[in-house]
Amino acid sequence: MTPTTAPECITVRTEGRVGIVTLNRPKQLNALNNQLMDELGAALKAFDADDDIGCMILTGSEKAFAAGADIGAMASYTFADVYKGDYITRNWETIRSIRKPVIGAVSGFALGGGCELAMMCDFIIAADNAKFGQPEIKLGIIPGAGGTQRLPRAVGKSKAMDMVLTARMMDATEAERAGLVSRVVPLEKLMDEALGAALIICGFSLPSVMAAKESVNRAFEGSLSDGVMFERRIFHALFATADQKEGMDAFVNKRKAEFKHQ
Numbered sequence: 152m153t154p155t156t157a158p159e160c161i162t163v164r165t166e167g168r169v170g171i172v173t174l175n176r177p178k179q180l181n182a183l184n185n186q187l188m189d190e191l192g193a194a195l196k197a198f199d200a201d202d203d204i205g206c207m208i209l210t211g212s213e214k215a216f217a218a219g220a221d222i223g224a225m226a227s228y229t230f231a232d233v234y235k236g237d238y239i240t241r242n243w244e245t246i247r248s249i250r251k252p253v254i255g256a257v258s259g260f261a262l263g264g265g266c267e268l269a270m271m272c273d274f275i276i277a278a279d280n281a282k283f284g285q286p287e288i289k290l291g292i293i294p295g296a297g298g299t300q301r302l303p304r305a306v307g308k309s310k311a312m313d314m315v316l317t318a319r320m321m322d323a324t325e326a327e328r329a330g331l332v333s334r335v336v337p338l339e340k341l342m343d344e345a346l347g348a349a350l351i352i353c354g355f356s357l358p359s360v361m362a363a364k365e366s367v368n369r370a371f372e373g374s375l376s377d378g379v380m381f382e383r384r385i386f387h388a389l390f391a392t393a394d395q396k397e398g399m400d401a402f403v404n405k406r407k408a409e410f411k412h413q
């Protein structure tokens with residue numbers, strides 16, 4: 152959905168070729184409601200379609216990346232409401248269709264749908280105050296935005312079961328040790344670190360960046376041999392790009408590559 156008015160639940164800005172979306176419902180600790188998810192999907196799609204953008208960052212506030220799906224909004228939903236309205240699938244999964252990299256910059260609580268949203272990012276850089284959890288069991292439900300599937304892939308079955316069944320939170324140190332996040336930095340350095348990573352990615356050839364993301368994501372679907380074959384075909388295909396010629400010529404001639412993203 153393309154909003155006709157300015158978004159209210161997120162803010163959007165750019166920094167060079169980096170598109171930055173900040174979740175912005177501070178009073179509700181960025182609880183994720185339909186309006187926010189519609190706005191987020193629209194913003195990410197707009198950046199994905201923008202030739203001047205090479206990478207995105209999704210972040211929240213210092214206190215909360217997002218404390219989950221909006222419980223107040225969900226409380227009175229019936230089965231018919233969520234089934235007919237295609238709750239979650241309808242607008243939470245837009246991020247899965249984004250082809251440029253999305254870095255999750257997480258500080259504070261990333262709980263329930265907040266943890267699931269962070270896991271839908273391509274990688275997570277966490278502040279040292281980040282706390283991850285899937286506490287849905289306390290509400291008489293289970294994770295509903297991929298938590299039972301992405302968390303075990305990230306941290307293994309035992310830790311995922313522990314978190315999903317006991318609702319305990321994982322701090323940033325444990326999250327890094329378990330492989331849920333790629334880096335942990337002091338809170339005040341979070342955005343600098345995320346921007347630094349995004350700017351590095353923006354400096355590479357966009358077709359190869361998009362192909363790399365697509366190939367790594369294949370590791371989570373299907374068999375190893377199918378995944379390796381997919382990677383091989385994409386690897387071969389990149390020899391058709393001007394940027395492959397430029398990147399290799401620059402290396403051979405000991406100069407900096409000037410990628411044209413084609």
Ligand code: CAA
Nearest residue numbers: 178179180182218219220221222223262263264294295296
């Ligand atoms: N939905 C709606 N409102 C929320 C919320 C949520 N998920 N999380 C926090 N808020 C609201 C609180 O109701 C509170 O509002 P008021 O000031 O109007 O009372 C405000 O945010 C601040 O929260 P707290 O006063 O509770 O702050 P705290 O620092 O004491 O606790 C917290 C922080 C531990 C994150 C606590 O707010 C909490 O446990 N939140 C709920 C976490 C949760 O259960 N998430 C899973 C939701 S279900 C889900 O996500 C389903 C799915 O998989 C898709």
